Amino acid sequence: MASSSCRALAVVLGFAPVTPAVVPAAAPDPGAYVRTGDAILKANHWPFTVELLSVRHDMRDLPAERSRRAVVELDGDKRLTLHTLRELPTERLTSWLRDGLEAAGYRDDERIRAFLSGFPEGNLRKDEEVVIQYDAAAQLTTVTSDRGAPVRVDGVSFMRAIWTVWFGKLGDGLVSRL
Secondary structure, three states, X not given: OHHHHHHHXXXXXXXXXXXXXXXXXXXXXXXXXXXXXXXXXXXXXXXXEEEEEXXXXXXXXXXXXXXXXXXXXXXXXXXXXXEEOOOEEHHHHHXXXXXXXXXXXXXXXXXXXXXXXXXXXXXXXXXXXXXXXXXXXXXXXXXXXOOOOXXXXXXXXXHHHHHHHHHHHHHHHXXXXX
């Protein structure tokens, strides 16, 4: 009788539901960046469209209003990560940025020249990354690449002009996760 009791107990235990251990979700890091969106910068060469850069946007603090304008205006830590999808002449990108800054009404040539000097000379290679980051406490916009020292430009108005160029060209993609 003992062996049949053991078999019955084994059968009962074999079908007992397994309850997974409940692990509490980790609290979000209050200093961490939050991804607000992604977009692709394209060039239209009729009849083809060529994808040039994948652009990701992150912020530490989110604006109260969920809009491009609110993100641009917010004086908070934020960054744009540019990832090249193909080889790209640096001159092409810096010329586009210079034109965009002029269209945005920003004309401080000294700051523009300094900022654009942070992009690698020659060509951006496929899969190369450039990060444009704004530090609100220091009011500095920094451009960093793997090939050269970071370049820093001061001023909230400069940051807003740079963000206006990117958000104006790439539309709502950079705020799609807000």
